[in-house]
Amino acid sequence: MAIHRIPVGIVGAGPAGLLLGHLLQRAGIESITVDIRSEHHVIERVRAGVLEQTTVDLLRDVGLGGRLTNEGLRHEGLYLAFGGVRHRLDLADLTGGRAITVYGQNEIVRDLIEARRAAGDWILFDAEHVALTHLDTEQPRLQVRTADGEETFVCDYIAGCDGFHGISRASIPSSALRVYEQVHAYTWLGVLAQAAPASQELVYCLHDDGFALLSMRSTSITRLYLQCPPDERLDAWPDERIWRELRIRLQMRDGWVPNEGPILQKGLTGMRSFVIEPMCFGRLFLAGDAAHIVPPTGAKGLNLAVADVWRLARALDEHYRTGSDAALDAYSDAGLRRTWRAQRFSCWMTSLLHRPEGATDFDRRRQRADLEYLVHSRAAMTSLAENYVGFPLD
Template structure:
């Protein structure tokens, strides 16, 4: 088999990269270890930055998003029993975010890929990239018991934190940076109306809480828990009681509760791998970086990687600009580290790390300053809606 760009991973970043390249007449093959049903079963966040919304529109997969997605023009922080709103339109030059589930984004991209006729191979076992430091990279994989070789010009590793792409890089060629946080998020999904029309991030002496949503009748809520906690420790009644405790009284009073339809505990970490280019292998999205979900940056950072790589590869094939591939890593990492900073800062400001009274006062001072100062409000708003994508020239 031969293709121009081989993509490992059929999550949203791999599918979006593949579809954007297809629209430019660039041939791609996507290899995915799991089945389509498994990929669609992953429950993930759904706050889309302005840049990702624009990119999905550029990819012509925006029809359902524009019809069903919810535009949010702000977000609230609660602390000391008060709720403070950050107005995106006012403080981020009119930009907003879109609440539209990652599962829905993936579904739309899968459907577009199917309609395009471009090749996706699911349940591909033992995927292995080879020779990516040469001008003839290739991938071997096993499908239905037979070993297949895929020759290509470039390889995009869009296969996540645990994927084979980063693991294939020689240890002396890559450096990683990591911070693991001493708590997790217990999240539930419920068929109940959201408590607010926008997201609420709560700082409370018991720990962090977040009120989020998927649509007008599907809510997503989180509370900070110990890493030692188990799902079995948290009945629905205990969860709702603790969530109400961590919210301002006027918010808690209007919270509609109901049985959970999904419940999970997720650890939090910050992680970056440098560089992101290894010969003709590029790391994209979670294969290269992880952020705590506090800043809603995971999928959005993957999208900015996709945008950068897509525009570079388009210039490679359309204009012969092979020199640009060397710039992918530095361009992507500039934006990644800024988003890592914002996610780390949000996590540090909103979560309970200890019973240290001084640390708590510092958190409250940060929240007070950033929610009352024009400079602070602009800082939060412009980072939350997403920093601009760097042009490729």
């Protein structure tokens, strides 16, 4: 077994882990990133695509703005639709010029892998087994088995960026964590369609049959979502049924309707809220979905992960430059403040735009009143816009 000494071990080669490694490399801090999945799987899986203004600014500041600038779709507004009418919220006007950018998570991963390989960073995909040990010591260990053999990395710090089902959080004694969790009674059926988006900006819609969302991944690929029961089966949704339901929910009185085309991918996403406190244990620090899950309605998951690793990279840089652990000690509290703000907004957006199962006439009228107030009150629109485009990282 080969034994290596390295400052930082990173578990998970998704956008959080790769971005953390990139930020550390720019600060002159050596790291290794390991993942049990293949590089192809990490790149090709379709996930979040709405980037807050602060996320876009950070990626550009650290040299990752090339394709993002050329191919990302900047949106200065979004639509809320109900009663067969779309109402546009001018995000830029409401927030002093800030906006969102649609750029797929898989594209960010491509950019990061290219940048890290160009810098000569160490990334291991297809690990057969990964384990964390000695977490309660000053030299935690990252043990990796690959087809080439076993290696142990003795680290100063370990970053768990391996998602909700990863080993990092599971390696922490349950007695050391407090878990907050709520499973929402909604599931999203999401599809990628080979069709030009029928709107240049996102359309969030509340219909009597439930929520629907028109988004996009490019000028030729549309991303669409439907609310369905939490116990729904994917085989119950052939393509014809999906398009029929999308037409029903998204067609507006003025004749607007989504463009249709071949469905390239489809999948079901359950909705939950999850937070663990604290976001660290000894010298193991959790970031992204390993520490928190938010409902996707508010488009916060990827952006929260970016804020986590930005904060962790700064704290590690301060430690190695000055010897101070003040920022590392504050990492969890600062992250939890941002996380709970995102939970509040995402849960509010979810309750605003989804029909609860067995909704009463009272529920329907209350939701309609909420939306009517929102689209006619500049103060209410400003609150939504500020949260949606994101707050400064610090």
